[in-house]
Amino acid sequence: xxxxxxxxxxxxxxxxxxxxxxxxxxxxxxxxxxxxxxxxxxxxxxxxxxxxxxxxxxxxxxxxxxxxxxxxxxxxxxxxxxxxxxxxxxxxxxxxxxxxxxxxxxxxxxxxxxxxxxxxxxxxxxxxxxxxxxxxxxxxxxxxxxxxxxxxxxxxxxxxxxxxxxxxxxxxxxxxxxxxxxxxxxxxxxxxxxxxxxxxxxxxxxxxxxxxxxxxxxxxxxxxxxxxxxxxxxxxxxxxxxxxxxxxxxxxxxxxxxxxxxxxxxxxxxxxxxxxxxxxxxxxxxxxxxxxxxxxxxxxxxxxxxxxxxxxxxxxxxx
Numbered sequence: 484x485x486x487x488x489x490x491x492x493x494x495x496x497x498x499x500x501x502x503x504x505x506x507x508x509x510x511x512x513x514x515x516x517x518x519x520x521x522x523x524x525x526x527x528x529x530x531x532x533x534x535x536x537x538x539x540x541x542x543x544x545x546x547x548x549x550x551x552x553x554x555x556x557x558x559x560x561x562x563x564x565x566x567x568x569x570x571x572x573x574x575x576x577x578x579x580x581x582x583x584x585x586x587x588x589x590x591x592x593x594x595x596x597x598x599x600x601x602x603x604x605x606x607x608x609x610x611x612x613x614x615x616x617x618x619x620x621x622x623x624x625x626x627x628x629x630x631x632x633x634x635x636x637x638x639x640x641x642x643x644x645x646x647x648x649x650x651x652x653x654x655x656x657x658x659x660x661x662x663x664x665x666x667x668x669x670x671x672x673x674x675x676x677x678x679x680x681x682x683x684x685x686x687x688x689x690x691x692x693x694x695x696x697x698x699x700x701x702x703x704x705x706x707x708x709x710x711x712x713x714x715x716x717x718x719x720x721x722x723x724x725x726x727x728x729x730x731x732x733x734x735x736x737x738x739x740x741x742x743x744x745x746x747x748x749x750x751x752x753x754x755x756x757x758x759x760x761x762x763x764x765x766x767x768x769x770x771x772x773x774x775x776x777x778x779x780x781x782x783x784x785x786x787x788x789x790x791x792x793x794x795x796x797x798x799x800x801x802x
Contacts, residue, residue, distance in 0.1 A: 491518040495528040495540040501623040501648045507571040507668035508541045523620055529558050532565065532673055539568070545667040546575070548660075549598055551718045556732045559671075559761055560689045560720065567687055567762035568678075569670040577603055577622070577658040580651040581638040582629050587654045592617055594625035595640030603640050603658040610655065626651055667767070677763050680738035683771040685715065687761035688733045690751055695727055706750040707735060710743045711778030730757075736772035739763040742783035743774065 494514050497504040498521020505521075508514055520537055522528045531537035544555045559565060577599055581590070593600070593607060594617040600607075607614055617636060619625035625639035626649050638654060645651060669687075692699045707714055716734035737744040740763070752758050776782060 491516075492539070493518040493520055493531075493537040495520045495522050495531040495537040497525065497528065497542070497621055498522060499621070499623050499627065499648075501642060501645055502621050503573050503575060503642060503666055504541050504543060504621075504668065506573050506642075507543075507666075508670075510571045510573075511541075511569065511670060514539075525552075525554055526558060529562055529565065529671060532671060533562060535673075539670050539672040541571075541668055541670055543666050544570075544669045545716065546598060547663070547665045547667075548602055551716070551732060552598075553720060556689075556718065556720055560730055560732070560759060564674050565671050565761070566674045567669045567764055568672050568675065569764050570685065570767045571668045571670070572767045573666050573668060575599075575602070575659065575664040575666050576643055576656075576662070577640050578643050578645065578653050579603075579607075579638050579655040579658055580626055580629070580641050580645055580649075581654050583650065583652050585637060585652070585654070587611065587638075590614060590637040590654070592635055592637045593640065594619045594628050594634070594636045594638075596620070596622050596625065599640045602660055602664060605660045606655075606658045623648070669764075677739055680740050680763075681765045683766045683769045684736075684738035684741075684763055685766045686735045686737060686739055686744055686748075686763040688735070688748070688751070689730055689759040689761065690733060690755045691722065691730045691757040693754065693756050700731075702754060703731065703751065706747050706754060710747045710750075711774050712737055712743055712747050713772060737763075742780040743778045746783060 494508060494517060496508050496519065525542050528540035528542055532540045542555050543552050545551050587610060590611050591614055593614050596619055599622050600616050619628060622641045626641040626645050628634050629636050629639050629651060646653060690703060692703060713736040714733060715736060718732040719729040720732060722728040722730050735744060739745055739748060
């Protein structure tokens, strides 16, 4: 490296090499040729970002079959100074692999990540007379653990192409019950200024209700509904201080610099005792939000101009 070359940016991701998280990171153009740092778990990846050991981390946040990745949602709610700067979609499929010489009829212990196991359990129940699931931190790690004699693993749920990384044989393909399954990943950095809208954006928030009462959640949702902001995700997670207390994880169509979204956030801030803005970023599917004329930026701008004129006496009170 020359004296004037820029230092490599470091990206943390759930390793080892070959995971779906690595596949998501490969979709980030600015990450190509940089320093990729595999870690053992999601918490370690985010801690790398908070501490400055890494510039960004790729983490799984939602699955089309199992819903939100709760450990990711809880971490983003409780670790300050983080900002989502992008999202990426990875198709999910699985193969069953084993050491050379193993046959399907002899499989009694299967290793795999819990989410992957849940998606493959129907197939496993139908094709193995009896099996025990051994939890792995990742599906690539499950394949690696096949060679740890002390763990006694017969087969592993793994991503396609795992045989390029380990000396394993594929016993079966297409294990997942839903062949159209997708996992949504987000790239997380330290807090940075929000980028410009692209026209196909998403805004992520975590919001706590002010009190546990009838209609409190409706009050929250109306902040979006009255401004024409569609929600693509609404999930509840326990706050943890006592029973019955929940925070809500929200994904809204649009960008914080869109007038309707900004106005909704101002309403939420007045309403909620704690709001965590996680970021506004381009949608992975590039689907633009559909809005009515009453909710576009011009409508909000005209309303503000009218009110300013009323206050300043430069316009009559008729809208």
